[in-house]
Amino acid sequence: MSPSEKTRRLSSLKPGTAGHVHHVVRDNPDRADRLMALGVTPGASLTVLQRFPSVVFLCDHTELAVEPAVARAIVVTIE
Amino acid sequence: MSCAQAVVREPAADLLLTLRARPRRIALVGNANVGKSVLFGRLTGQYAVVSNYPGTTVSVTTSKATVNGEVWEVVDTPGITALEGVLTEDELLARRILEAREADVVVQVADARNLRRGLMLTSQLAAHGASMVLVLNMIDEARAHGISIDRAGLAASLGIPVVETVATEGRGLAELRDALGRAAVPVFAQAHRGDHATLAHELSVQYRRYRPHAVARFQERLGRLVREPLTGLPILALVLYGMYLAVGVFGAQTLVALIEKGLFQRFINPAATSLVTRAVPWAIARDFLIGEYGLITMGLTYAIAIVLPVVATFFFVFGFLEDSGYIPRLAIFADRTFRTMGLNGKAVLPMVLGLGCDTMATMTTRILGTPKERLIAVLLLALGIPCSAQLATILGILGGVSFAALLTLFGVVLLQMFLVGFLAARAIPGERSEFIMELPPLRMPQLGNVVRKTLLRVRWYLGEAVPLFLIGTALLFALSRLGLLARITALAEPVVAGLLGLPRDAAAVFVMGFLRRDYGAAGLFQMSKAGQLDAVQAVVALTVMTLFVPCVANFLMMVKEQGLKAALAILGVVTVIALGTGTVLNATLRALHVTF
Numbered sequence: 001m002s003p004s005e006k007t008r009r010l011s012s013l014k015p016g017t018a019g020h021v022h023h024v025v026r027d028n029p030d031r032a033d034r035l036m037a038l039g040v041t042p043g044a045s046l047t048v049l050q051r052f053p054s055v056v057f058l059c060d061h062t063e064l065a066v067e068p069a070v071a072r073a074i075v076v077t078i079e
Numbered sequence: 080m081s082c083a084q085a086v087v088r089e090p091a092a093d094l095l096l097t098l099r100a101r102p103r104r105i106a107l108v109g110n111a112n113v114g115k116s117v118l119f120g121r122l123t124g125q126y127a128v129v130s131n132y133p134g135t136t137v138s139v140t141t142s143k144a145t146v147n148g149e150v151w152e153v154v155d156t157p158g159i160t161a162l163e164g165v166l167t168e169d170e171l172l173a174r175r176i177l178e179a180r181e182a183d184v185v186v187q188v189a190d191a192r193n194l195r196r197g198l199m200l201t202s203q204l205a206a207h208g209a210s211m212v213l214v215l216n217m218i219d220e221a222r223a224h225g226i227s228i229d230r231a232g233l234a235a236s237l238g239i240p241v242v243e244t245v246a247t248e249g250r251g252l253a254e255l256r257d258a259l260g261r262a263a264v265p266v267f268a269q270a271h272r273g274d275h276a277t278l279a280h281e282l283s284v285q286y287r288r289y290r291p292h293a294v295a296r297f298q299e300r301l302g303r304l305v306r307e308p309l310t311g312l313p314i315l316a317l318v319l320y321g322m323y324l325a326v327g328v329f330g331a332q333t334l335v336a337l338i339e340k341g342l343f344q345r346f347i348n349p350a351a352t353s354l355v356t357r358a359v360p361w362a363i364a365r366d367f368l369i370g371e372y373g374l375i376t377m378g379l380t381y382a383i384a385i386v387l388p389v390v391a392t393f394f395f396v397f398g399f400l401e402d403s404g405y406i407p408r409l410a411i412f413a414d415r416t417f418r419t420m421g422l423n424g425k426a427v428l429p430m431v432l433g434l435g436c437d438t439m440a441t442m443t444t445r446i447l448g449t450p451k452e453r454l455i456a457v458l459l460l461a462l463g464i465p466c467s468a469q470l471a472t473i474l475g476i477l478g479g480v481s482f483a484a485l486l487t488l489f490g491v492v493l494l495q496m497f498l499v500g501f502l503a504a505r506a507i508p509g510e511r512s513e514f515i516m517e518l519p520p521l522r523m524p525q526l527g528n529v530v531r532k533t534l535l536r537v538r539w540y541l542g543e544a545v546p547l548f549l550i551g552t553a554l555l556f557a558l559s560r561l562g563l564l565a566r567i568t569a570l571a572e573p574v575v576a577g578l579l580g581l582p583r584d585a586a587a588v589f590v591m592g593f594l595r596r597d598y599g600a601a602g603l604f605q606m607s608k609a610g611q612l613d614a615v616q617a618v619v620a621l622t623v624m625t626l627f628v629p630c631v632a633n634f635l636m637m638v639k640e641q642g643l644k645a646a647l648a649i650l651g652v653v654t655v656i657a658l659g660t661g662t663v664l665n666a667t668l669r670a671l672h673v674t675f
Contacts, residue, residue, distance in 0.1 A: 066515050
């Protein structure tokens with residue numbers, strides 16, 4: 001990882017922030033598998049669209065809505 | 080090729096049609112909402128219900144298609160996200176089809192905009208060793224988003240034919256038919272040893288290119304307006320009001336008046352009456368057809384004149400909303416509330432679908448993550464969600480009373496659903512799943528598809544509901560002839576007249592309500608028109624009717640999805656809640672001297 005890049009949890013990002021999926025925390029394998037199947041895999045591009053009432057983000061070209069607990073498990077590299 | 084599939088050729092030299100002992104079979108497999116059913120329709124010429132959200136296809140559909148002079152069997156499967164790990168029922172079903180080698184060719188349909196996700200599944204499908212073709216559908220939308228895919232390169236890497244299609248317009252279908260003969264087992268099947276994510280990432284980086292794009296700005300802006308609470312909630316209110324105008328005013332008042340007064344009261348019923356009076360000599364048979372509980376004067380009038388116009392307008396508006404991609408976005412707002420009811424935002428899909436038909440919606444609860452969620456959703460559907468036919472009669476009666484009456488009914492029903500959900504979440508063991516939901520793109524619905532869906536559903540209504548209306552009428556006729564109706568009315572009087580404060584004749588209406596809620600509601604509609612119900616009675620009677628289990632068909636579907644024991648338990652709970660709520664509501668309204 002280059003020094004200009006940093007990783008943050010999706011739940012802490014403001015709408016409009018763009019980056020790439022770094023990894024999904026695997027404390028809940030079922031959740032991680034579901035996210036992976038929906039394309040939330042390391043390297044996928046990600047843009048935050050909204051934080052309330054649900055976290056909405058664009059992953060590649062899929063628009064996904066998740067609850068805050070799920071957003072906390074997605075770690076994003078910010079450009 | 081195994082001998083079971085040996086080709087039986089006609090002796091003629093020219094090969095017009097190849098017949099086999101068992102036709103070769105194509106399975107359409109892929110992520111949810113990528114257009115499998117549209118492609119199925121294009122291949123087979125048979126229309127399957129198509130919507131712009133996942134979960135429309137809940138069971139396997141099979142039909143025949145002729146491809147290059149050979150008859151194939153085409154199987155449409157529900158959308159899946161994975162074949163490994165924790166799987167939904169649909170995914171287990173898809174995996175069984177693959178494991179049993181039921182398909183000779185697996186056609187994976189992928190959304191060209193989401194190549195990575197598609198390839199994740201390709202990688203898992205490859206592990207099953209089936210001959211495959213990869214279809215990149217919606218290639219037009221992908222291009223509009225600035226995506227281009229090196230199809231030849233991808234095909235070479237995968238070792239299977241890759242075809243680009245726009246299924247809704249039939250583009251690329253010829254190429255797909257052609258590619259079926261070249262279907263092959265993916266070459267990378269063994270190389271990757273289960274690391275599907277890495278494979279999908281590498282391939283999509285290698286073969287997909289992005290160009291900066293300015294298109295779809297409008298889509299983005301609309302998406303934001305619909306999604307953010309500040310604009311999204313007023314839009315929701317507008318959508319609901321629009322639905323009320325279309326279904327409640329145009330359908331339930333204008334159209335019903337036109338058909339009931341213009342057609343039935345003026346022509347059909349008098350004609351039937353005079354015909355039957357002249358042609359049928361037996362009084363009992365005359366009564367059976369045109370009496371108080373007559374098949375024509377009651378059964379047909381209810382089904383065709385009162386319910387059908389509203390159901391048809393509802394299906395049209397609903398189909399339009401379905402195809403726009405708007406409905407799943409409601410999950411964003413619903414999630415927090417639903418979580419306190421043991422569900423998550425995804426449950427908005429079966430709930431909204433229930434407004435169309437609770438029976439279908441009960442089947443759609445399969446898309447929910449856990450058994451607990453499915454049970455709660457089935458319970459809430461049975462309890463609170465009025466189906467289109469019933470909405471029809473509610474709007475027809477209370478639209479004529481006052482807006483406050485309408486709000487009272489929906490307020491009480493929503494409150495009751497919330498309470499029951501809240502308690503059920505705590506009483507029923509198990510977990511809820513986390514809210515993770517894909518939002519389909521917002522699209523301008525195609526009028527053709529909306530009309531086709533509406534006609535299909537109206538035909539379904541006529542086929543399923545009308546016979547029940549007629550059976551119900553016949554049953555009432557028999558009960559009334561045998562003097563049993565009077566007994567039931569007398570027996571139910573303490574509840575109907577005492578607790579609910581309704582006229583004692585309303586008991587007959589509740590008997591009808593057990594068969595189909597909307598049929599019972601149609602009976603209330605007639606009573607209120609005849610001036611037998613005051614405003615408070617109308618609100619109480621309709622609230623109780625709404626809280627009842629929707630219909631016999633819905634009950635049977637509950638048995639199928641949840642088992643007899645759970646279905647009976649739901650029936651009991653729902654009936655008690657319905658009568659209890661009606662009693663409290665009646666007492667409260669009377670005590671407060673509400674008149675609407």
